[in-house]
Amino acid sequence: MQKIPKYKALRIYFVAFLLYYLLISPVSSMLFVTNYPKFHEKIDMLKVHSDTLKKTININISSQEDSINSSNNKDTITSDYKEIITAPHETKLKRKRFMELESFFFELLMFVFILGFLFALPYRIYFRQKRKKKNIPKNIVRFCKKTMIYSPLINAGIVSIPFIITALYMMNQLFITDVFENTLKKNVYTQYWIVFIFAGILTVMFVYYWHRHLMQIKYLEHIFTKEELRKRIYPRKGRKIKYKLLISSIMTTLLPLSIVLVYLYLSLSSLKDLNLSSFTQPEMKIIFGRYYHHFETDALKSFLESMNLYYITAPDTIFMFAGIIMGIIISLVYLIFFVYWSNYAIIIPVNELLKNMQNITGGKLDNYSIVRTNDEIGELAENYNIMTEKLNVYISDIARMNEELEEKVKQRTAKIEIQKQKIEMQKAEVEAQRDEIEQQRDYVVKQRDIVAHHKKAITDSIEYAGNIQRALLPPDELLQKYLKEYFILYIPKDIVSGDFYWIYKKHTNEDKLLIAAADCTGHGVPGAFLSMLGISYLNEIVVDKDEFNPAIILNQLRDKIIKSLHQTGEVGKSKDGIDIALCSIDFKNLKIQFAGAYNPLYIIRENSNNKVLNKYENSPDYSIKYFEKSTLIEIKADKIPIGVSPKKMNNFNLKDFNLQKGDEIFLFSDGYADQFGGSKRLKFLYRRFKEILSEMYGLPMNEKLHKLKVVHNKWKGKEKQVDDILIIGIKVLP
Numbered sequence: 001m002q003k004i005p006k007y008k009a010l011r012i013y014f015v016a017f018l019l020y021y022l023l024i025s026p027v028s029s030m031l032f033v034t035n036y037p038k039f040h041e042k043i044d045m046l047k048v049h050s051d052t053l054k055k056t057i058n059i060n061i062s063s064q065e066d067s068i069n070s071s072n073n074k075d076t077i078t079s080d081y082k083e084i085i086t087a088p089h090e091t092k093l094k095r096k097r098f099m100e101l102e103s104f105f106f107e108l109l110m111f112v113f114i115l116g117f118l119f120a121l122p123y124r125i126y127f128r129q130k131r132k133k134k135n136i137p138k139n140i141v142r143f144c145k146k147t148m149i150y151s152p153l154i155n156a157g158i159v160s161i162p163f164i165i166t167a168l169y170m171m172n173q174l175f176i177t178d179v180f181e182n183t184l185k186k187n188v189y190t191q192y193w194i195v196f197i198f199a200g201i202l203t204v205m206f207v208y209y210w211h212r213h214l215m216q217i218k219y220l221e222h223i224f225t226k227e228e229l230r231k232r233i234y235p236r237k238g239r240k241i242k243y244k245l246l247i248s249s250i251m252t253t254l255l256p257l258s259i260v261l262v263y264l265y266l267s268l269s270s271l272k273d274l275n276l277s278s279f280t281q282p283e284m285k286i287i288f289g290r291y292y293h294h295f296e297t298d299a300l301k302s303f304l305e306s307m308n309l310y311y312i313t314a315p316d317t318i319f320m321f322a323g324i325i326m327g328i329i330i331s332l333v334y335l336i337f338f339v340y341w342s343n344y345a346i347i348i349p350v351n352e353l354l355k356n357m358q359n360i361t362g363g364k365l366d367n368y369s370i371v372r373t374n375d376e377i378g379e380l381a382e383n384y385n386i387m388t389e390k391l392n393v394y395i396s397d398i399a400r401m402n403e404e405l406e407e408k409v410k411q412r413t414a415k416i417e418i419q420k421q422k423i424e425m426q427k428a429e430v431e432a433q434r435d436e437i438e439q440q441r442d443y444v445v446k447q448r449d450i451v452a453h454h455k456k457a458i459t460d461s462i463e464y465a466g467n468i469q470r471a472l473l474p475p476d477e478l479l480q481k482y483l484k485e486y487f488i489l490y491i492p493k494d495i496v497s498g499d500f501y502w503i504y505k506k507h508t509n510e511d512k513l514l515i516a517a518a519d520c521t522g523h524g525v526p527g528a529f530l531s532m533l534g535i536s537y538l539n540e541i542v543v544d545k546d547e548f549n550p551a552i553i554l555n556q557l558r559d560k561i562i563k564s565l566h567q568t569g570e571v572g573k574s575k576d577g578i579d580i581a582l583c584s585i586d587f588k589n590l591k592i593q594f595a596g597a598y599n600p601l602y603i604i605r606e607n608s609n610n611k612v613l614n615k616y617e618n619s620p621d622y623s624i625k626y627f628e629k630s631t632l633i634e635i636k637a638d639k640i641p642i643g644v645s646p647k648k649m650n651n652f653n654l655k656d657f658n659l660q661k662g663d664e665i666f667l668f669s670d671g672y673a674d675q676f677g678g679s680k681r682l683k684f685l686y687r688r689f690k691e692i693l694s695e696m697y698g699l700p701m702n703e704k705l706h707k708l709k710v711v712h713n714k715w716k717g718k719e720k721q722v723d724d725i726l727i728i729g730i731k732v733l734p
Contacts, residue, residue: 004131005218009120009155012210013113016159020203023330024195101166108162115158123151123219130222148223149234151215156208163200167193195262202334213341216372217348226368230385234374279304349377353384360388459495462525466495469528472535474503482513483730487705491671491712491725498527499669499724502535504542511588514542514550515728518580519599519669521643523724526576533564534578534642550582550595551654558597558642558649567644577643581667587732590659595652596637602666602690603633603657604697612658621655625690630697632690633657661734666693671725672708677715684715704729 122140129136147154170193174186224233284300285292287309292300349372356367368388369381416423423430479486482505490501498520505513516538520530537560541553557578561567565576581599585592594601605613607630616622616633623634635655640647659665673686692711696704708727 004127004222007120007123007127007219008214009116009123009211010113012155012207013116013159016203016206016210017109019206019330019333020199023202024199101170104169105162105166108165112158112162115161116155119154119158127222144223148215148219152208152211155211156204159207160200160204163197163204167197167200170196198258198262206334206337209338209341220372221370229370230368230389231382232371232374232379237374346377349373349381353377353381356384356388360391462495466492466497466528469496469500469532472532473501479503484733485701485731487701487727487729489672489705489708489725489727489729491721492523493671493721493724494524496525496528497724497726498523498531499671499726500531500535501667501726501728502538504538506548511586512548513585513587514548514553514582515585515667515730516580516582517599517667517669517726517728518578519671519724519726520578521576527724530576530578533561534580537561537564548584549654550584550593551652554580554582554595554597554642554652558640558652561643565643577641577645579669580642581637583665583667585659585665585730590661590732592657592659592665594635594655594657596635597640597642597652598637599667599669600637601635602668602693603635603659604664604666604693605631605633605660606662606697607631612660616657621653622657625694627691627694630694632694659732661732663732664693664697665730665732667728669724669726671721671723672712672727674723675712675716675719675725676722677717677719681719684712701729701731 122143126136126140126144170189174190174193220233221229279287279301281297284297284304287304288295288300349369353369356369359367368385371381371385479488482503488501490497490499492499500518500520502516502518503514518531518534520527520534522530534557537557538553541547541556541560545556547553547556557580561577567576577597579598581594581596581601583592583594583601592603607626613624613631613633617624621636623636625632625634635657638650638652640650640652673684673689675684676682677684692708696707699707712725
């Protein structure tokens with residue numbers, strides 16, 4: 001902790017404005033000196049013109065009863081005379097205006113000093129009370145903490161007030177009201193305005209960088225606590241060091257060059273200002289120097305007449321060197337300060353960091369580096385503090401563990417000393433215990449091997465059960481024979497699945513096909529048992545009883561499931577069941593009959609064939625949604641499970657629908673739509689499922705299958721599969 005400093009504010013303002021006047025005074029003086037001959041020539045011309053007008057006016061007054069035209073001439077000449085007579089007075093007014101400008105700027109400076117004093121007052125009270133080790137008012141502490149980080153910008157903003165107001169006032173005189181009666185005065189005023197803005201920018205930057213240097217190097221550790229200074233207290237991420245060094249390099253290079261260029265520009269005089277109609281041979285020798293003998297005289301004369309060349313007079317040379325020397329002195333002051341601030345902004349935090357690292361090697365881990373800057377060095381100091389804090393925690397934990405270990409060692413040693421003789425006597429018992437431990441170890445290893453063997457046996461059994469379950473599903477040869485163009489997306493969550501699909505076609509009726517997609521309660525082994533039961537009962541109902549009505553099939557399937565599972569609907573009893581979509585497709589007459597338990601059926605059709613859908617739009621059993629490429633018809637399922645239900649056990653409804661060639665039929669379980677995933681870990685939902693099926697209309701079935709897999713894997717990402725997945729797609733061939 002450094003010695004508590006005094007808060008510097010007004011002295012920075014004073015130094016900054018002193019440098020401003022040292023910078024602006026030589027330039028303004030040189031502007032006056034370089035333009036004085038032009039003003040003097042104009043005054044001489046006014047005097048000559050004044051004498052001529054006096055004589056003319058006297059002549060006109062002596063012959064005052066002339067014609068109306070001569071009277072008009074008299075009025076004109078008299079007005080011209082008044083204008084010339086009052087010209088010096090207007091010049092005095094311009095000087096007065098300039099003095100008023102300086103006075104106005106000085107009044108603004110007084111206001112700035114008062115405003116700066118008021119802003120700095122809480123800081124002065126804070127540091128004075130802290131040096132005297134007295135209590136500091138809470139409102140002052142709160143004010144200092146809230147404004148310390150922004151104090152360089154605030155002080156720079158206060159200092160910029162007179163420059164902004166004065167520059168705007170000068171802009172109003174130059175470009176809006178245009179109070180200047182000739183171009184020369186306006187040009188001089190414009191040059192002064194440009195130099196004023198340049199000097200103002202340097203002054204504001206001088207105040208900002210000085211205050212920032214003091215804030216980072218001296219004030220931070222006295223305003224904020226140790227815990228706060230371990231991390232960056234800046235609200236935003238700062239610029240990188242390379243950008244700060246780039247700004248410093250620009251300032252240290254641009255400032256001297258700009259001052260030299262300003263003095264060079266002000267020292268130049270145009271040859272046209274000599275008002276010479278032609279140049280003599282000696283004058284041309286002086287103008288072109290040793291280059292005169294290398295060109296023809298006529299060519300040089302034409303060159304002088306076509307070009308506006310500049311030269312430097314002997315007095316201008318003296319003033320130029322004097323101004324450049326003064327500018328270089330001022331630039332050196334700026335450069336010394338800027339280089340000092342830039343270097344110390346890097347050197348001091350780095351030295352502190354190196355010193356703290358040396359202390360760590362010496363075993364001192366309770367120190368920390370103040371995060372002074374908002375750049376890579378500040379980030380390095382912050383990470384260093386995090387590292388030392390973690391090291392302290394680790395070492396504290398190790399020390400505590402060592403103390404506990406030492407205590408345990410002492411206790412153990414005491415017990416060992418007491419039981420030393422007993423140990424000798426119980427050697428045989430220890431050996432027996434050792435043998436017993438070895439036996440227990442062998443037993444544990446044997447049990448582990450038994451568990452692994454049982455696990456493998458169970459896994460093999462489940463895999464074999466999966467083979468059996470897949471054998472019960474319709475084989476690919478049968479599907480290809482009955483369906484022609486189709487796809488089946490079947491992804492069990494585990495080895496065996498609770499989802500199953502089933503297909504049957506009468507040999508007597510080659511154009512009518514029964515197909516089902518079912519989802520049993522649960523997944524894995526329980527779902528697989530129920531799925532095998534469902535496949536068995538479907539075969540029994542359809543094949544043995546020759547039933548082909550989907551609604552009647554579902555009614556009988558529900559009765560058999562309830563009876564087989566002994567479901568009574570009582571609380572705590574089995575409520576397992578099957579959600580199923582079952583349809584009968586007549587490919588010859590293009591008709592489909594559907595009955596469903598919770599699982600609906602989708603039909604996707606080309607948009608051009610929508611006229612026949614009008615009779616289905618108002619039916620509660622159908623839902624029609626129009627997409628850009630196609631139309632999706634949803635044949636809704638009954639909200640009745642294949643199993644016991646607390647609701648009234650109504651019969652399943654049979655829904656009919658007329659197909660068209662090119663229609664695509666989809667049966668599915670809820671596993672695809674219920675999958676969690678995406679950036680927000682949400683369900684895929686049926687809305688997205690419908691959009692994908694609609695977008696894929698017209699694609700070949702194998703491409704649909706591939707795209708559904710890609711979309712599912714992308715949505716799932718790293719999430720686990722939540723349920724078995726089953727989607728069946730069938731196309732009605734033309």
